Amino acid sequence: MTTKWTKEAIIKDAQSKNVRFIRLMFTDIAGTIKNVEVPFSQLEKALNGNMMFDGSSIEGFVRIEESDMYLVPDFDTWLIFNWHADEEAGRIARLICDVENTDRKPFPGDPRSNLKRMLEKMRKLGFTDFNLGPEPEFFLFKLDEKGEPTMSLNDNGGYFDLAPTDLAENCRRDIVLELEELGFEIEASHHEVAPGQHEIDWKYSDAITACDNIQTFKLIVKSVARRHNLHATFMPKPIFGINGSGMHFNMSLFNKDGNAFYDESTDDQLSQTALYFIGGMLKYARSFTAVCNPTVNSYKRLVPGYEAPVYVAWSEQNRSPLIRIPASRGNSTRVEIRSVDPSANPYLALAVLLQAGLEGIEKKLTPPSSVDRNIYAMTREERLAEGVNDLPGSLREALKELKKEPVILDALGPHIAENFIAEKTMEYFAYQKHVTQWEVDKYLKLY
Numbered sequence: 001m002t003t004k005w006t007k008e009a010i011i012k013d014a015q016s017k018n019v020r021f022i023r024l025m026f027t028d029i030a031g032t033i034k035n036v037e038v039p040f041s042q043l044e045k046a047l048n049g050n051m052m053f054d055g056s057s058i059e060g061f062v063r064i065e066e067s068d069m070y071l072v073p074d075f076d077t078w079l080i081f082n083w084h085a086d087e088e089a090g091r092i093a094r095l096i097c098d099v100e101n102t103d104r105k106p107f108p109g110d111p112r113s114n115l116k117r118m119l120e121k122m123r124k125l126g127f128t129d130f131n132l133g134p135e136p137e138f139f140l141f142k143l144d145e146k147g148e149p150t151m152s153l154n155d156n157g158g159y160f161d162l163a164p165t166d167l168a169e170n171c172r173r174d175i176v177l178e179l180e181e182l183g184f185e186i187e188a189s190h191h192e193v194a195p196g197q198h199e200i201d202w203k204y205s206d207a208i209t210a211c212d213n214i215q216t217f218k219l220i221v222k223s224v225a226r227r228h229n230l231h232a233t234f235m236p237k238p239i240f241g242i243n244g245s246g247m248h249f250n251m252s253l254f255n256k257d258g259n260a261f262y263d264e265s266t267d268d269q270l271s272q273t274a275l276y277f278i279g280g281m282l283k284y285a286r287s288f289t290a291v292c293n294p295t296v297n298s299y300k301r302l303v304p305g306y307e308a309p310v311y312v313a314w315s316e317q318n319r320s321p322l323i324r325i326p327a328s329r330g331n332s333t334r335v336e337i338r339s340v341d342p343s344a345n346p347y348l349a350l351a352v353l354l355q356a357g358l359e360g361i362e363k364k365l366t367p368p369s370s371v372d373r374n375i376y377a378m379t380r381e382e383r384l385a386e387g388v389n390d391l392p393g394s395l396r397e398a399l400k401e402l403k404k405e406p407v408i409l410d411a412l413g414p415h416i417a418e419n420f421i422a423e424k425t426m427e428y429f430a431y432q433k434h435v436t437q438w439e440v441d442k443y444l445k446l447y
Contacts, residue, residue: 005075007047010095014043017080020090024051024071025215026097027111028058029419031294031345033215035094036071046073046095055099055107069107071097077212082181083223096212108415111347112208118351118411119207122253122358129254130354133204133334134214136342137245138221139196139238140171140230149231151239153196171228172198175221182220184213194242204250204334207354211346214247218342234342236293237300244301244308247342249353250326252334253277262333268316269329278314278323278335279367280360281353285312285322285339287405288352289391290398291412292340294424296431299394301341304376309338312389313371320375322391339391348412348420355411395428 005013014022022043023035036053038046045051049072056067073095080093099110106113122130142152169191176189185203200221205213218234225232237244253260253273263271293302301308314323324336335357340349359365368387375388383389392398399421402408409417 005078007044007075010047010075010078011043013078013080014040014093018090019080019093021092022046023092023094024073024097025094026071026099027215027345027347029109029111029345029348029416030423031111031343031348033219034058040090046071047075049073049100068102070100070102070104072100073097074212076209079182079216082178094216096215108413109419111345111351111416112211114413114416115207115211115347115351117413118354122354125358125361127253127255127260130207130350131204131252131254131334132207132210132350133201133250134210134346135199135201135246135248135250136214136217136234137197137199137247138232138234138342139194139245140198140225140232141196141238143226143229143231149233153239154230171225171230172200174228175224176200178220178224179217182216184217194239194244196239197243197245204252207350211350214346236295236298236341236343238297240300243306245342246301246308246338247340247344247346248336248338249340249350250334250336251350251353251357252332253357259331259333261335262329262331264329268325269333270325273361274325274333274335275367276361276364277357278360279365280356280358280363281323281335281337282312282314282367283360283365284352284356284405284408286389286392286398286401287408288349288356288402288411289339290395290402290424291352291408291420292337292344292349293398294345294395294420295343296395296428298341298343299392299398302339302391302393310391311375311383312391313375313386314367315370315372318370318372318374321371321388348416352408352411355407359407395424395431399424399428 020040021037023037024046025033025035028034049070051071052068053071054067055069077096080091083092098113099107101107119130140154142150142154144150172189176186180186187203188201191198221232234245261271261274263269302310304310309322311321313321315321316325322339324338326334326336337353371386371388392401403421
């Protein structure tokens with residue numbers, strides 16, 4: 001997925017492969033993929049960055065009196081989908097776009113452009129690259145006769161199980177094959193811990209490309225699952241009593257000398273830069289949680305007992321803390337944050353995580369000692385003695401933490417921060433008013 005495309009090469013490729021429609025894709029503040037589809041006849045205009053759309057129709061973008069916006073495609077995201085139609089209908093391609101105002105400046109509410117702003121800050125501090133290797137998990141549910149999702153899982157498999165227990169193996173294999181045809185370098189594909197739960201991992205890439213890939217991945221997973229009469233969901237916790245879905249982020253910073261997190265002269269081969277980055281992540285963890293876990297449902301996953309991290313700590317071996325340092329060293333030295341879930345907008349999540357880490361580096365925030373015990377087995381008193389705090393326990397609590405931390409608000413920018421907080425506050429209060437089945441089961445007969 002590293003081909004360098006030009007305008008001329010894209011037009012030639014589209015002609016030779018019978019591309020009839022092009023989806024100009026972008027992501028809204030909530031992380032939802034949006035697109036404007038244009039016919040081939042409009043491709044050159046689109047490549048010149050002259051396609052406009054109504055920004056007032058996108059939640060959190062702009063008011064109706066300032067609605068005109070431009071879609072500016074990133075040529076290197078040119079991709080022809082493997083959705084083969086008949087010869088007459090032709091094929092569909094996509095370009096991922098940045099959003100610009102009518103003055104041709106980046107729209108401050110565009111999550112992709114906002115991440116680029118944070119990467120520019122990174123470069124001013126002397127770093128050249130910020131890489132991300134994501135590990136998104138998802139569930140597969142059966143569809144009913146009307147094509148609507150049910151709550152019936154299609155397998156009873158467990159971690160690394162094979163067919164016949166893992167009945168989704170063919171679906172997962174088809175997802176992998178389609179992703180590989182689109183240029184993904186798949187590293188692992190397996191059944192996860194919970195029934196109906198799966199994970200597919202691919203090779204790390206630079207921050208922007210990695211977030212683009214996450215959005216493409218979600219689209220492909222859902223499309224292929226439907227062909228198998230299944231519904232794929234990235235909802236963090238769709239079923240009570242079993243593990244939820246995470247999207248661990250493996251992050252590494254590079255400078256002109258290589259991986260800035262690696263230092264062969266230290267006992268653990270972690271550099272001082274890596275430790276400061278971890279220190280920043282730990283300091284701002286409660287503040288960035290609302291962005292990395294942005295739904296009411298996210299906090300049904302962030303509870304003890306289901307492998308999701310609940311406690312603000314770090315370790316080199318232990319998988320119970322928020323941050324883990326995988327064993328690989330050299331250019332593979334990386335920091336893994338385990339709280340992020342797949343409902344997060346990847347561009348926003350990575351922006352706040354990068355900001356937290358850079359703050360740690362700038363302010364030389366040394367992290368506390370690593371916690372190598374099983375934190376789930378520790379008492380509250382033991383955790384407090386080790387300096388281990390909890391992550392927020394609800395979206396409402398997480399939003400309160402976000403609102404009072406200017407460092408993380410700055411990573412979003414005023415426009416995104418204001419609209420994100422407003423939308424998520426409305427979401428929480430709508431949930432608070434809802435009467436759930438648990439309440440009916442608990443109280444209807446009791447009272």
